[in-house]
Amino acid sequence: xxxxxxxxxxKVTEKGKDVELRCDPISxxxxxxxxxxxxxxxxxFLIYFQGNSAPDKSGLPxxxxxxxxxxxxxxxxxxxxxxxxxxxxxxxxxxxxxxxPLHFGNGTRLTVT
Amino acid sequence: xxxxxxxxxxVTLSEEAFxxxxxxxxxxxxxxxxxxVQYPGEGLxxxxxxxxxxxxxxNKGFEATxxxxxxxxxxxxxxxxVSDSAVYFCAVTQGGSEKLxxxxxxxxxxNP
Numbered sequence: 001x002x003x004x005x006x007x008x009x010x011k012v013t014e015k016g017k018d019v020e021l022r023c024d025p026i027s028x029x030x031x032x033x034x035x036x037x038x039x040x041x042x043x044x045f046l047i048y049f050q051g052n053s054a055p056d057k058s059g060l061p062x063x064x065x066x067x068x069x070x071x072x073x074x075x076x077x078x079x080x081x082x083x084x085x086x087x088x089x090x091x092x093x094x095x096x097x098x099x100x101p102l103h104f105g106n107g108t109r110l111t112v113t
Numbered sequence: 114x115x116x117x118x119x120x121x122x123x124v125t126l127s128e129e130a131f132x133x134x135x136x137x138x139x140x141x142x143x144x145x146x147x148x149x150v151q152y153p154g155e156g157l158x159x160x161x162x163x164x165x166x167x168x169x170x171x172n173k174g175f176e177a178t179x180x181x182x183x184x185x186x187x188x189x190x191x192x193x194x195v196s197d198s199a200v201y202f203c204a205v206t207q208g209g210s211e212k213l214x215x216x217x218x219x220x221x222x223x224n225p
Contacts, residue, residue, distance in 0.1 A: 004156070031211060042217030043157075043202065056212055091157065101147070101159040102213060 002026075004105035006092050012111045013082055021077040021108045025094030032075050033102065034067060037089040046090075049075060082112045115140040119203040119216035126193055126223050134188040134219055136177075136203035146170075146179050146186040147204040147213070157202065160188075193223045 005024040013019050025032050034046040045059040049069045060066070064082075069075040079086055089109050093102040119136040126132060138146065148160040148170070161170030163179035163186065170177050177188045186203060203216040 033213070035215075043204075043215035045212050045214065048211055050211070059212075093157075101162065102149075102157075104149075104157040106156045 004092055004094055004103050006090075006105035006108050008108060009106065010109045010111075012113060015084060015112055016081055018078065018080045019082055019110065021079075021090050021092075021110070023075045023077070023092030023094075023105060025073065025075070025092070026096075026103055027073075029094035029096050029103070030072065031095045031097075032069060033093045034075070034077050035091040035093065037091055037107065038087075043091065046077070079110075082110075084112050086110060087112045115144060115205050115207045115214050117203050117205050117214055117216035119201075120219050121217050122219040122221065124219065124221050126221065128195055128223055128225050129192045130223075132188070132190045132193045132197075132221070134201055134203075134221075136186045136188065136216060138184050138186065138203075138205045140184070140205055144206045146177070148175070148177055148186070148188050149202040149204060149215070151200040151202070151218070153199070160201070193221075195223050195225050197221065198223045 007022045032049040036044045047057040047067050051072045052069050064080045067077045089107040091107045093104045095102050116139050120134050145164045147162045149157045150160045151157045161172040163170040166179050166181035168179045175190045177186050200218045200220045202218045204213050
């Protein structure tokens with residue numbers, strides 16, 4: 001596809017359930033980022049991938065959060081035992097090599113009830 | 114680590130008004146600075162950037178100058194349009210890392 005694709009676009013889940021969020025980056029983009037956008041909190045960095053490895057995962061809020069990337073392409077962000085404070089829009093972005101800009105997907109809106 | 118402080122709004126302007134959105138940063142080394150914009154119903158997209166001191170980024174009538182002495186990167190537009198209604202985010206690269214640190218965003222509404 002032409003842009004970063006995220007699925008699902010919306011997810012409603014019950015507290016305590018696990019969720020998986022998917023990101024398909026732009027083809028050929030080696031770097032992939034996950035951010036979280038909460039009301040009044042701006043964009044919060046979660047994790048960054050270069051290829052399949054994650055040199056910086058400093059933003060993951062707790063051990064309930066994990067992410068992986070396979071084949072240098074698709075990435076999955078998993079939240080276990082979801083809590084209401086996990087409700088937010090989860091954004092994925094990718095970029096190519098060098099000082100190129102980030103390209104963002106439209107995000108997954110997660111609501112934990 | 115690096116951080117960004119920007120005007121949070123929301124701000125409402127009339128068409129053709131002058132716009133300034135303040136952004137200041139704290140950083141080590143020589144970060145790059147960015148403005149991203151999120152139009153209603155769309156994903157974040159790069160508006161403009163500057164990679165070294167005194168550089169001016171410009172796009173779509175918007176401008177911002179990298180001021181190292183005041184650690185600022187204020188966004189300006191001389192005459193806003195209804196189509197400029199969006200949320201604007203200032204961002205700075207984290208030194209020694211690929212991480213981009215964002216401000217909290219400012220919602221702008223332009224009325225005809």
